[in-house]
Amino acid sequence: MMMVLPPSRVKYFAGVALVATALLVLPFALSAAGTAWVRITNLAILFVFLSLGLNIVVGYAGLLDLGYVAFYAVGAYVYALLASPHFGMHLPFWVILPIGATLAGFFGVLLGAPTLKLRGDYLAIVTLGFGEIVRIFLNNLSQPINITNGPQGLAQIDPVRIGGMSLGQNGTLFGLNFSGPMKYYYLLLLLLLLVIVVNLRLQNSRIGRAWEAIREDEMAARAIGINTTRLKLLAFAMGASFGGVAGGMFSAIQGFISPESFVLTESVMILSMVVLGGMGNIWGVIAGAVLLSFVPEMLRYTVVPMQMALFKRLLIEPEVIRMLLFGLALVLMMRFRPAGLWPLRARQREFDKAVGE
Amino acid sequence: MLAVVNLQVHYGGIAAVKGISFAIEKGETVAFVGANGAGKTSMLKALSRLLPVGTKGSIRLSGEEIIALPTHRLIHRGLALVPEGRGVFARLSVAENLAMGAYIRKDKQEIAGDLERVYALMPHLKARHRQLAGTLSGGEQQMLALGRALMGRPQLLLLDEPSMGLAPMMVHKVFETIRAVAAQQVTILLVEQNAKLALETASRGYVMESGRITLTDSSTNLLADPRVRQAYLGE
Numbered sequence: 001m002m003m004v005l006p007p008s009r010v011k012y013f014a015g016v017a018l019v020a021t022a023l024l025v026l027p028f029a030l031s032a033a034g035t036a037w038v039r040i041t042n043l044a045i046l047f048v049f050l051s052l053g054l055n056i057v058v059g060y061a062g063l064l065d066l067g068y069v070a071f072y073a074v075g076a077y078v079y080a081l082l083a084s085p086h087f088g089m090h091l092p093f094w095v096i097l098p099i100g101a102t103l104a105g106f107f108g109v110l111l112g113a114p115t116l117k118l119r120g121d122y123l124a125i126v127t128l129g130f131g132e133i134v135r136i137f138l139n140n141l142s143q144p145i146n147i148t149n150g151p152q153g154l155a156q157i158d159p160v161r162i163g164g165m166s167l168g169q170n171g172t173l174f175g176l177n178f179s180g181p182m183k184y185y186y187l188l189l190l191l192l193l194l195v196i197v198v199n200l201r202l203q204n205s206r207i208g209r210a211w212e213a214i215r216e217d218e219m220a221a222r223a224i225g226i227n228t229t230r231l232k233l234l235a236f237a238m239g240a241s242f243g244g245v246a247g248g249m250f251s252a253i254q255g256f257i258s259p260e261s262f263v264l265t266e267s268v269m270i271l272s273m274v275v276l277g278g279m280g281n282i283w284g285v286i287a288g289a290v291l292l293s294f295v296p297e298m299l300r301y302t303v304v305p306m307q308m309a310l311f312k313r314l315l316i317e318p319e320v321i322r323m324l325l326f327g328l329a330l331v332l333m334m335r336f337r338p339a340g341l342w343p344l345r346a347r348q349r350e351f352d353k354a355v356g357e
Numbered sequence: 358m359l360a361v362v363n364l365q366v367h368y369g370g371i372a373a374v375k376g377i378s379f380a381i382e383k384g385e386t387v388a389f390v391g392a393n394g395a396g397k398t399s400m401l402k403a404l405s406r407l408l409p410v411g412t413k414g415s416i417r418l419s420g421e422e423i424i425a426l427p428t429h430r431l432i433h434r435g436l437a438l439v440p441e442g443r444g445v446f447a448r449l450s451v452a453e454n455l456a457m458g459a460y461i462r463k464d465k466q467e468i469a470g471d472l473e474r475v476y477a478l479m480p481h482l483k484a485r486h487r488q489l490a491g492t493l494s495g496g497e498q499q500m501l502a503l504g505r506a507l508m509g510r511p512q513l514l515l516l517d518e519p520s521m522g523l524a525p526m527m528v529h530k531v532f533e534t535i536r537a538v539a540a541q542q543v544t545i546l547l548v549e550q551n552a553k554l555a556l557e558t559a560s561r562g563y564v565m566e567s568g569r570i571t572l573t574d575s576s577t578n579l580l581a582d583p584r585v586r587q588a589y590l591g592e
Contacts, residue, residue, distance in 0.1 A: 206460075213446055213457050219407060220444035220502070224509060225432040225461035 023189060027182040038181040042253055044293035045188040046246045051273040051289040052199050052282065053242025058271065059280035060208060061235035062215025064124045066267050067111065067131025071240040073138060073262035074107050075100040075247025077148060080257050083158035086149060093160040097248045104244025105237040107134075112236030116229055119218075131267050138259040153258025160187060160252045168255070184253055191249070195242060199282050202238075211235055212280075272326070276333055278340025287342050296322045358383045358544050359404075359513055364414035366399045366568075373399035375568035376414070381513070386535075386545040388559035388576070390552040390589060395565040397548045398441060401517050404546075405438040406431060418513065432461055437511035441518050443502045447491030451482055454490050454501055458508025468508070475504040478537055496527025500534055513544045520551045532558055552589035556580050564589075 030037040050072060057065045078100035082091045111130045115123055142150030159168025159180070167183040202208045210231050213221040222228050251257050269292065277288020296318075303318045333341070359381040366374035374396040381387050389397050403412045406428045416424045418434050426434070446454050455475060459468045476483035479500045485493065490501055499519055506514055519535065520528045532554055539545050539558070549555035556562050556576040564572035564585060572584065579585050 209453075209457060210460065212449060213460075216446035216448055217440075217444040219440050220446065220505075222407070222428040223405065223432070223438040223440060223444075224458055224505065225429050227427075227429045 027185045031179065031182065035179050035181055038179065038185055039253075040294070040297045042181055042184050042188055044290055045185070045192055046250055046253075047270065047273060047293045048192060048286050048289040049195055049246035049249075050243055050270045051277070051285045052195055053239045053246070054270050055239075055274050055279065055282070055285045056199070056202065056211075056242070057235050057239035058274055059285065060203070060211040060215065061232060062211075063232065063235060064120060064127070065111075065236075065239070066124050066128040066264075066271065067134070068127075068239070068243060068270055069262045069264070069266040070111075070131045070134035071104040071107055071243030072247040072250070072266070073134055073259070074104040074240075075244030076251045076257050076261070077138065077154070077247075078103055078244070079248035079251035080154040080157045081147070083252070084154055085156050086154050090158055093158075093248070093252060097245055100248040101241040101244040104247070105241035108236035108238075108240025109233050111240075112233045116232060128264065128267075131262075131264060135259050135262050138262070148259075151259060153256060153260070155256045157251050157255045157257070159255065160184070160249075162187075167252075181253075184249075188249060191245065195245075196282065196286075203282065207231065207234065272330060276329065276341060278343040281340070281343055284340050284342030288340070291341075292326075295325070299325070358385075358419060359546070360415075360417040361404070362415040362417075364400065364403060364416065365412070366396070366403045366408060367411040367413075368399075369411075373568055374403065377565075377568075377570050379563060379570065379573070381544060381546060383512075383544055384542050385561065386539040386547065386559045388552075388555035388562040389546070389548045389565055390550070390555050390562060391565035392589075393550065394567075396568040397565050398517060399568075400565070401438070401515055401546075401548050405436070405515055407438075432509045432511070435510075435512035436515065437506040437509045437513070438515045439499075439502045439506045439517060439519065441521065443495075443498045445490040445493070445498045445501050445505070448489060450487050450489055451493070451501060452486040454505050455482075455486075455508050458505035459510075461509065471508055471510065475507050478507075478534060479504055494527070496523050496531055499523065499527075499531050503531075503534060503538065507538065507543070511543065513546065514538070516545060516547045516549075518549060519547070520549060520554060528554065552585065553580070 026041070027038050030041060050068070053071070054065065054068045057063050057068070079093075079096050081087055082089050082096045082099070083093070084090075111127060115126050118126060138148045139151055141148040148154070159166050161167070165171060165183075166180075167187060168180045170177070170179050171183070172178070210221070210226045213224070213226055214228050214231060218228055250261075273289040273292045274285050275288070276292060277286065278284025299322055300318045303316070303321055304314060307314055307316065361380070362378045363376045364374055364378070365372065365376050377400065389400065391397050399408070402408050404416060406423070406426060412424065414424065415422060418436055421434065423431065423434060423436070431438075446457060449457065455472060459471070462468055476486075481497065482501060482504060485497070490498060493501060503516070503519070516535065519531050523531065528551070535545065535547070536558055545559075547555055547559055556579050559576050562574065562576050562579045563570050564579070572579070572582070574582070580590075
């Protein structure tokens with residue numbers, strides 16, 4: 001017997017199939033434009049990871065965290081220390097990633113526990129300090145025992161290996177040529193799918209609803225029986241562990257890390273992605289992360305040649321323009337779309353309706 | 358139902374509640390009236406365990422000591438608080454707010470029945486069940502907070518200043534609903550600055566002044582008492 005799907009379902013599955021195909025073919029198209037673009041895409045996916053993790057803390061539970069990059073750093077250093085010549089350890093990635101996620105989660109609790117009673121501005125200041133503390137530790141833990149190798153960072157980090165195939169090198173598979181970044185792309189895509197599913201499940205779960213309640217009114221949340229202490233720690237831990245996984249992948253892809261990669265600007269960047277996209281909405285957050293990852297790169301490839309053509313020399317660094325546009329984008333957004341580019345649609349509709357009445 | 362003995366609340370060195378004792382029987386509606394700063398809200402916060410330190414004495418709910426329990430455990434014992442300033446979940450819909458009230462419950466069918474009962478008490482909330490709570494009027498938010506507390510099937514309901522910041526007509530409506538809830542055998546402890554309204558709703562009342570209970574009687578007697586009339590009813 002044939003199953004007949006209602007038209008809406010058919011449309012839905014067709015849409016999913018279309019997006020899936022596009023995502024699978026994307027690296028081939030990007031390779032045509034240059035392998036650099038595949039690398040940029042991989043970094044964009046890592047930022048999507050980070051944004052989704054931070055979204056749990058900021059978007060769901062409403063806890064403003066300005067030191068999120070610390071968990072990214074923890075994940076990255078765990079990977080680098082357990083898979084590089086520094087300690088002579090070369091564990092496989094599927095062992096390290098869970099360790100990194102767990103340790104980052106532990107750091108999340110470490111940050112969450114003393115800040116349980118803080119909200120808003122005060123919480124932001126403490127988390128900001130936490131991020132800096134982690135970075136400064138990484139910078140200085142080269143003495144008396146050399147753990148992090150200080151500002152020089154850690155190099156020659158092992159690439160991910162799956163069944164003897166290194167994702168760091170080019171290779172042929174099924175008669176197709178895959179560059180290293182392309183292989184990473186597929187691994188990242190798989191991990192991303194997992195992260196999105198976890199996020200979606202969380203959003204509609206008892207835990208997700210409890211987080212929302214805490215975000216809206218902590219005292220009322222307690223009054224209806226929500227253990228706010230435990231759930232806030234859980235938000236910090238879960239958000240942090242996503243950051244840890246992203247950090248591990250970052251280490252493997254880059255092959256080199258140093259404390260410089262984990263500065264405050266990165267935390268601000270990730271937070272901007274979450275806010276720009278639409279706090280609390282997974283798809284909005286993904287859109288925000290993709291947008292803010294790609295636009296600066298596109299600028300890099302257009303601003304310099306444009307200035308060279310116009311003035312025969314570089315007047316304004318791409319980095320400066322990036323920050324300028326970045327600020328402008330945030331100001332415009334706050335003016336015209338304060339809930340983000342893509343807020344929760346149901347909420348938005350209700351909001352419009354209520355205002356219109 | 359509730360037996361409080363020598364309850365004291367301190368903020369640092371300052372005593373807000375200086376050792377009060379009272380008891381509430383099952384099914385009663387009891388009002389606590391008094392001026393600003395008399396210690397009414399501090400007392401309520403102590404009862405709902407929202408003050409982590411500085412609370413002394415004994416609070417027994419159905420015979421069991423609850424003074425060491427964390428706030429989120431109280432609803433399991435049948436005690437629900439409608440906080441001052443309402444505290445609805447602004448960016449959740451009316452229906453979601455009510456559903457959150459049953460957070461600790463697993464009995465889905467019973468919850469659905471209770472939801473219908475709450476909607477029957479507050480029909481205008483049903484009409485707006487998809488609207489965001491933050492976009493409701495103050496009075497409707499107060500009703501929603503009350504309805505949300507009812508969804509936890511409390512035996513004892515603590516109401517903190519339900520008339521605060523509401524238009525006179527809404528105040529009237531909110532208290533009508535409180536009376537309807539009381540009629541369903543829910544025990545209510547009502548803390549309220551609007552002494553007249555509170556005493557007209559409750560069967561008994563306590564008058565608080567600078568952290569102590571200075572007067573207690575039936576509502577009828579309190580409303581007729583010249584001291585109460587002069588101090589709180591504006592005569």
